[in-house]
Amino acid sequence: MTRVYTTIEEAGAGLKRSVVTIGNFDGMHLGHQAIFAQVKAQAAVQGATSVAMTFDPHPVAFFRPEAAPAKLSVSPQRYALMGSYGVEAVVALRFDQALASMRPQAFIEEVLVEGLGAVEVVVGEDFRFGHRREGTTALLREQGERFGLKVVVPTLVKVDGEVVSSTRVRACVVAGELGMARRLLGRPHRLMGEVVHGEARGRALGFPTANLAVAEGMALPPDGVYATRLAVGDAHGGWQAITNIGTRPTFGGGARTVETFVLEEGVGEELDLYGEDVSLSLYRHVRPEMRFESPAALVAQIQEDVAQVRAYFEEGRDA
Numbered sequence: 001m002t003r004v005y006t007t008i009e010e011a012g013a014g015l016k017r018s019v020v021t022i023g024n025f026d027g028m029h030l031g032h033q034a035i036f037a038q039v040k041a042q043a044a045v046q047g048a049t050s051v052a053m054t055f056d057p058h059p060v061a062f063f064r065p066e067a068a069p070a071k072l073s074v075s076p077q078r079y080a081l082m083g084s085y086g087v088e089a090v091v092a093l094r095f096d097q098a099l100a101s102m103r104p105q106a107f108i109e110e111v112l113v114e115g116l117g118a119v120e121v122v123v124g125e126d127f128r129f130g131h132r133r134e135g136t137t138a139l140l141r142e143q144g145e146r147f148g149l150k151v152v153v154p155t156l157v158k159v160d161g162e163v164v165s166s167t168r169v170r171a172c173v174v175a176g177e178l179g180m181a182r183r184l185l186g187r188p189h190r191l192m193g194e195v196v197h198g199e200a201r202g203r204a205l206g207f208p209t210a211n212l213a214v215a216e217g218m219a220l221p222p223d224g225v226y227a228t229r230l231a232v233g234d235a236h237g238g239w240q241a242i243t244n245i246g247t248r249p250t251f252g253g254g255a256r257t258v259e260t261f262v263l264e265e266g267v268g269e270e271l272d273l274y275g276e277d278v279s280l281s282l283y284r285h286v287r288p289e290m291r292f293e294s295p296a297a298l299v300a301q302i303q304e305d306v307a308q309v310r311a312y313f314e315e316g317r318d319a
Contacts, residue, residue, distance in 0.1 A: 002083030004090045008115040011051075011091045018051040018089070019043040020112065021122040022129070024166070025054050027072030028081040029185050031157040031164040038154050039122050040086030046119050052087045053116075054078065055095040062095050070170055070219035077192050077279075091116065104135030105143060113147045120150040159183055176221040176285045188229075188281035188318075191218060191258065195273040198259065201251060207302055209244075209259040210273050212280055220245060221282065223256070223289040227309040229281040229318070230260050232273070239264050242309045243280060246289035250298050263310060283318050284309075 005011035019042045025032050036052065043050035056075055061068035073081070079090045093099060102111075107130050112118040121140065129135040141151045157164045164184050172181035173189050181189045191214050198211035210230065214220070223246035231238025243260040247253045260280060286305055292298040312318070 002079060002087060002090055004079050004092055006092055006094070008091070008093070008111055011089070012115045012117075015049055015051065015089060015116050017046070017048040017117045017119055019046055019048045019120040019122065020051045020053055020091075020116055020118045022053045022127070023123070024058055025052065025078060025082070026058070026069070026166045027169045027185060028078060028085070029164050029166065029169050030159065033085050033186060034157050035122055035154055036082065036085040036087055038152070042120055042122070042152070043088070048117075048119055050086055050088045051091060051116060051118075052082050052089075053091040053093065055093055055099075057095055059095055059100070062100065068217065069167070070174065071215065071217050072166060072169055072173070072189070072219050074192050074215050074218075077190070101131050104130030104139055106130075107135065108140065108143045108149070109147070113149060118149055120152060122152045122154060124156075125153050170219050173219045173221055173282075176224070178221060178226070178282050178284060182283070188283050189219070189221075191220075191280040191282070192277065193258075193280075195276050195278055197274060198257065201248065207261045207299075207306075209261050210278065212258040212260065212278065214258055220256075220258075221285065223247065225286040225289070225305050226282050227284040227286060227312045227318070228260060229283070230262055231279050231281075232276055233279065238279070238281065240309070240313045241280075242286070242306055243282070244289065249289065249291035250295065261306075263306065263313075284312060 003014060005014060019039050021035050021039050039050045058068055075092065082090055112121060123137060125137055127137050137151065137153060144151050162168065169181055169184045172184065178189060191212060193212045193214045195210045196213045226243045226245065228241045228243040229238040230241045240263045241260045242263060243258060245258050247256055258280065286308055292301065
């Protein structure tokens with residue numbers, strides 16, 4: 001199981017020799033996965049622990065909260081994914097004024113070398129760190145030589161000729177391009193949250209739903225109906241499902257909700273997930289959310305949507 005440290009002191013007590021990568025790693029896309037594979041391989045060569053250092057909140061959210069990017073993953077989800085990709089320890093530092101004010105040289109010596117026992121660091125060519133982002137990869141290489149710290153810059157991963165990045169994944173999700181998001185992530189975009197009580201409108205219509213309380217600031221696709229899978233915890237796969245994201249305009253609108261109806265026989269009627277943490281994998285956009293003239297018209301459309309999503313899964317298009 002991946003160890004998670006939240007301070008340098010705590011990490012220093014548990015790590016003696018490490019190969020480290022540093023970043024926000026939101027979304028854990030193919031580029032991140034390639035970095036973790038390299039860190040894992042180099043750690044094996046060096047007889048060291050593979051480590052990912054990340055920050056909470058995102059530095060942009062600290063300096064300019066209004067400009068903070070939408071999140072592709074929540075912290076526990078990120079840490080679990082890091083572990084699945086070969087990271088043995090996560091150092092999740094609180095990004096605060098003290099960390100933001102640290103000079104690059106101090107970060108190299110006090111955090112990487114003395115704190116983590118780093119013998120190798122894997123970072124992107126455009127990596128910036130320290131006070132006012134004064135630290136560069138070139139400076140890290142130069143200063144690293146004093147401490148026998150090797151710096152490796154991995155090759156960028158591209159899909160369809162473009163670099164894979166969290167920004168690109170985010171844009172795909174927000175545009176509803178879930179197929180491309182899935183290619184960039186190597187898996188479906190996944191929402192995490194607790195199942196909470198709703199207004200029970202779905203049950204009254206014959207489609208009882210699990211209402212997911214999504215973390216604030218998460219990247220969501222446009223309002224509409226989606227082919228999904230619902231799983232308890234952060235498990236892969238899950239039950240075949242259909243999800244509506246939106247404001248329920250047929251019933252006068254309201255706050256944006258994420259409501260999921262499980263399609264598998266006998267499960268939807270009996271399922272009681274209230275209070276459970278679940279994951280919702282988004283596979284395909286079915287249609288935009290619409291206002292219907294009556295609940296009966298809405299039910300007729302939902303039945304068509306369900307048939308379409310069942311066909312999608314029966315054809316194995318989620319594989």
